[in-house]
Amino acid sequence: MADTKNPITNVKGEFIRGVTAFRNWIKDEPSAEYQPEANRYHLYVALACPWAHRTLVLLKLKGLDHVISYSTVDTLLEFEKGCGWAFGEKYPDPHHPTFTHLKDVYKLNESDYNGRVTVPVLFDLKTQKIVNNESSEIIRMLNSEFNKLARHPDLDLYSESLRSRIDELNEQVYPKLNNGVYRAGFAKSQEAYNNAYEDVFSMLDILENILSKQRYLIDNKQITEADVRAWTTLLRFDPVYVTHFKCNKKMISKDYPNLFGFVREIYQIDGIKETVNLDEIKKHYFASHLMINPTGIIPRGPEINYDLPHGRDHLQQK
Numbered sequence: 474m475a476d477t478k479n480p481i482t483n484v485k486g487e488f489i490r491g492v493t494a495f496r497n498w499i500k501d502e503p504s505a506e507y508q509p510e511a512n513r514y515h516l517y518v519a520l521a522c523p524w525a526h527r528t529l530v531l532l533k534l535k536g537l538d539h540v541i542s543y544s545t546v547d548t549l550l551e552f553e554k555g556c557g558w559a560f561g562e563k564y565p566d567p568h569h570p571t572f573t574h575l576k577d578v579y580k581l582n583e584s585d586y587n588g589r590v591t592v593p594v595l596f597d598l599k600t601q602k603i604v605n606n607e608s609s610e611i612i613r614m615l616n617s618e619f620n621k622l623a624r625h626p627d628l629d630l631y632s633e634s635l636r637s638r639i640d641e642l643n644e645q646v647y648p649k650l651n652n653g654v655y656r657a658g659f660a661k662s663q664e665a666y667n668n669a670y671e672d673v674f675s676m677l678d679i680l681e682n683i684l685s686k687q688r689y690l691i692d693n694k695q696i697t698e699a700d701v702r703a704w705t706t707l708l709r710f711d712p713v714y715v716t717h718f719k720c721n722k723k724m725i726s727k728d729y730p731n732l733f734g735f736v737r738e739i740y741q742i743d744g745i746k747e748t749v750n751l752d753e754i755k756k757h758y759f760a761s762h763l764m765i766n767p768t769g770i771i772p773r774g775p776e777i778n779y780d781l782p783h784g785r786d787h788l789q790q791k
């Protein structure tokens with residue numbers, strides 16, 4: 474049985490992220506078990522979670538929020554109790570009102586499910602089964618399989634011509650930055666923390682350099698999946714990771730002008746701001762991870778204005 478009470482670390486004190494359990498695909502093909510249909514699927518997300526946030530950003534960018542519903546789980550993840558993400562009065566499961574925990578949804582797939590219960594979850598209301606709980610795969614399906622229903626079908630965040638460069642960057646950004654901040658924060662040895670810290674800031678330096686020359690990480694003209702995947706981590710960096718995960722060499726809003734402009738630009742795209750709740754984000758991290766912040770006190774700062782003009786338009790003229 475998996476230890477669901479604590480982030481998992483190995484003998485070297487390095488944080489190890491669990492393997493994702495459900496990996497089915499929705500396909501726009503007549504023979505597919507899971508077809509893209511309006512109002513058939515539901516996303517369970519946590520507003521704090523950078524992986525879940527990717528899926529909400531895709532819903533907005535592709536214009537799918539009228540055909541795929543979503544709901545949020547409770548802010549705090551009570552690691553000590555080991556029950557995982559919970560529903561509550563303010564955060565009910567709209568489709569199963571008697572369910573108390575997200576684990577109850579996982580049990581619809583496997584009644585004796587004992588693995589980790591994570592967000593996001595892409596759930597099929599028709600078969601009452603989880604289709605997939607891996608964000609990197611969910612965003613691919615949202616990008617390509619719902620185009621007949623999407624308000625923005627022409628926006629392709631993983632286009633054929635850019636695919637190999639997107640994959641190449643993701644392969645760096647995931648371990649060094651997206652998961653790198655967690656590796657720093659959940660490290661249980663100085664060495665594991667030092668390594669993660671180096672990875673995080675070397676990656677930020679690389680991304681800052683790219684964004685000093687072009688508007689987006691892969692393409693100067695078009696936002697891609699690589700931008701979305703980096704952005705949800707970059708957004709949380711100053712408010713949370715600098716202090717909570719001890720990634721405190723530099724701050725994005727003070728030391729990385731191009732990354733900060735990029736964070737503001739994506740924040741200001743139509744619909745994206747609605748997916749951001751910084752109070753929830755901070756409350757979740759600082760008050761859930763009591764193993765690294767035992768008082769549960771939530772820092773009030775920093776004060777950052779994400780609505781300031783992003784000033785990145787000029788790069789596209791290049």
Ligand SMILES: N[C@@H](CCC(=O)N[C@@H](CS)C(=O)NCC(=O)O)C(=O)O
Pocket residue numbers: 477490493519521522523524525557589590591592593606607608609
């Ligand atoms: N590979 C997964 C990772 C998702 C993930 O780790 N989510 C975290 C929240 S940020 C979670 O639900 N953790 C609960 C736990 O590990 O018990 C994805 O990208 O979808």
